[in-house]
Amino acid sequence: MNRLTETLDPALARHILRELGEEAREHRFEVAPNPCVGAAVLSGSSVVARGFHRAWGGPHAEVEALRMAAESPVPAADWDTMLVTLEPCSSTGKTPPCVEAIKAAGIRRVIVAAQDPDPRHRGAGLDALRQAGIEVLVDPVAAPLEVVSPHFLAWNDYERRRRPRPWTIAKWAQTLSGHLSPPEDVGDGRRISGAASLQEVHLLRSRVDAVVTGVGTVLHDDPRLTVRLRTEASAAPISGPERVVLDSWLRTPPEARLFEAPGEGEFGGPVHIMAHPGPDPIRRRALEGVGARVHGGRGMDRHTLDLRDLWTWLSDRGFERVMLEAGPTLLRNALEEGFVDQVRVYTGNVRGGEGESLASWLEASKLTERLHREAGADGVLEAFLG
Ligand SMILES: NC(=O)c1ccc[n+]([C@@H]2O[C@H](COP(=O)([O-])OP(=O)(O)OC[C@H]3O[C@@H](n4cnc5c(N)ncnc54)[C@H](OP(=O)(O)O)[C@@H]3O)[C@@H](O)[C@H]2O)c1
Incomplete structure (x- = not known):
């Protein structure tokens, strides 16, 4: 375990991820077929800011959390961890890739609750973060996609995609x-x-x-x-x-x-x-x-x-x-x-x-x-x- 992993209590990380998932779900009818996603920027074990994907075509949760963090009194140099309920995107869709925003913000560790179910993207965001030297952990217990965003699983169903x-x-x-x-x-x-x-x-x-x-x-x-x-x-x-x-x-x-x-x-x-x-x-x-x-x-x-x-x-x-x-x-x-x-x-x-x-x-x-x-x-x- 490196220094970063030691400084965040896994039970606290799960608690925050669960809360993020619950709040993200509230936007389900506005974001579908996109997933419900919540993200938080942490400094040590304190939450600096939270962000959510609130509307289809609108900013992703990670970008929203970073934007809110920038408005907080905590300087960017002190942000170390991002918790996010779904693997950050690594390709450009209606918005630029979140992976780039996370890298640019100097985040050193990302803990995600679920991988992207789309086979074209699954794991790509996590790999891109790792390649940038960011520690990546996957904790699937706190906010499973089946609970946070079942419609997104249906949208990525094999028959639907075919x-x-x-x-x-x-x-x-x-x-x-x-x-x-x-x-x-x-x-x-x-x-x-x-x-x-x-x-x-x-x-x-x-x-x-x-x-x-x-x-x-x-x-x-x-x-x-x-x-x-x-x-x-x-x-x-x-x-x-x-x-x-x-x-x-x-x-x-x-x-x-x-x-x-x-x-x-x-x-x-x-x-x-x-x-x-x-x-x-x-x-x-x-x-x-x-x-x-x-x-x-x-x-x-x-x-x-x-x-x-x-x-x-x-x-x-x-x-x-x-x-x-x-x-x-x-x-x-x-x-x-x-x-x-x-x-x-x-x-x-x-x-x-x-x-x-x-x-x-x-x-x-x-x-x-x-x-x-x-x-x-x-x-x-x-x-x-x-
Ligand atoms: N309350 C609301 O939210 C709301 C919303 C809209 C309308 N309305 C009301 O609904 C009434 C109009 O009802 P409507 O049922 O005639 O309107 P509609 O459902 O909008 O239009 C039906 C027409 O669409 C054409 N169509 C073509 N392919 C179709 C297909 N596969 N399935 C169904 N229709 C197809 C048919 O005409 P062709 O065969 O000539 O192509 C059919 O008669 C009005 O009184 C209006 O005020 C209410």
């Missing part, structure tokens, strides 16, 4: 009876949830690669599907999601608000229309004339588009995290065909409603890691699909 498709979050608003459209005399026949929920949805849109909807929603609601955030909620850089409409017969009107240029403080990516092969050339030209990108897909039957094809297309386009923001027809199909990984359901204080209710589907479905919370006056259910 046939990749983006992590899909189905979001909808419903009335107390599970209807997605309110009675005609409520909320202009389309609004169920309140302003706080709406801001959350805009934030979520800013943290996905694409928003997918059906032509039924476009015809009924004429949505923009862009990001419009109040300034205080938009500290992180904002990118507008690409917008994808399933529209077999090109019923989307060229006048739809989807095609209007984003206003100030509004962010939206290109609009893709997914149609049957050989779509009507006149409609196609009209839509392309307003900026739509029309793609002729393969039909599953005479009526609807093949969702497997769509999710393959989304994956081929490099999308990793998408949101399904549609009416009951597309939502139910995607849920029943197993394309949804996570749900976020806003329930407004509205009785009754029009169209199909998803209440019985929600009751019968196998939801895991459920969270019930509030957004303004609305109830919010978040969960992963088993």
Whole structure:
């Protein structure tokens, strides 16, 4: 044992790792499909700072912990150990490699609770640290990945990786009876949830690669599907999601608000229309004339588009995290065909409603890691699909 190992009580290290894992889990619905990760910078046996991966695409826990440590009164020369619940990354993804940040900070020992389950990265971060002369210990007892981040294990499952498709979050608003459209005399026949929920949805849109909807929603609601955030909620850089409409017969009107240029403080990516092969050339030209990108897909039957094809297309386009923001027809199909990984359901204080209710589907479905919370006056259910 070298000097460093002697100075940190293993029981204390486990205790801190367990706490980091518990707090990291709180961010599971914001980070998925990324893992929940917590990290702490120590000086001797004192915790200088903690950091967490809080949002998909946002800073990793290690970088956040180092940033917080830099704001503490403890000088960097006194930081000796980092505890982290998952092996630090060694390659550049949406953020630079954490291994480099740890090396640059002069950390001399790293204790991790779990190795990266992705076979392309497993052990690479630990090797890179060792090569830099940093002592590396793996203590798998305190914060196993099965407990801290089971969704990340599912994301790295062999079958899932063999046939990749983006992590899909189905979001909808419903009335107390599970209807997605309110009675005609409520909320202009389309609004169920309140302003706080709406801001959350805009934030979520800013943290996905694409928003997918059906032509039924476009015809009924004429949505923009862009990001419009109040300034205080938009500290992180904002990118507008690409917008994808399933529209077999090109019923989307060229006048739809989807095609209007984003206003100030509004962010939206290109609009893709997914149609049957050989779509009507006149409609196609009209839509392309307003900026739509029309793609002729393969039909599953005479009526609807093949969702497997769509999710393959989304994956081929490099999308990793998408949101399904549609009416009951597309939502139910995607849920029943197993394309949804996570749900976020806003329930407004509205009785009754029009169209199909998803209440019985929600009751019968196998939801895991459920969270019930509030957004303004609305109830919010978040969960992963088993
Ligand atoms: N509460 C909420 O969160 C929420 C959100 C969105 C909409 N809504 C409400 O939902 C209502 C619209 O419902 P909707 O069910 O018609 O909208 P939708 O699910 O958004 O759109 C359904 C349409 O998408 C097309 N589609 C193409 N491929 C499909 C596939 N594989 N599976 C399913 N659909 C496919 C079909 O039209 P084609 O055959 O012509 O392609 C289908 O009719 C409106 O009243 C709207 O206000 C509520």
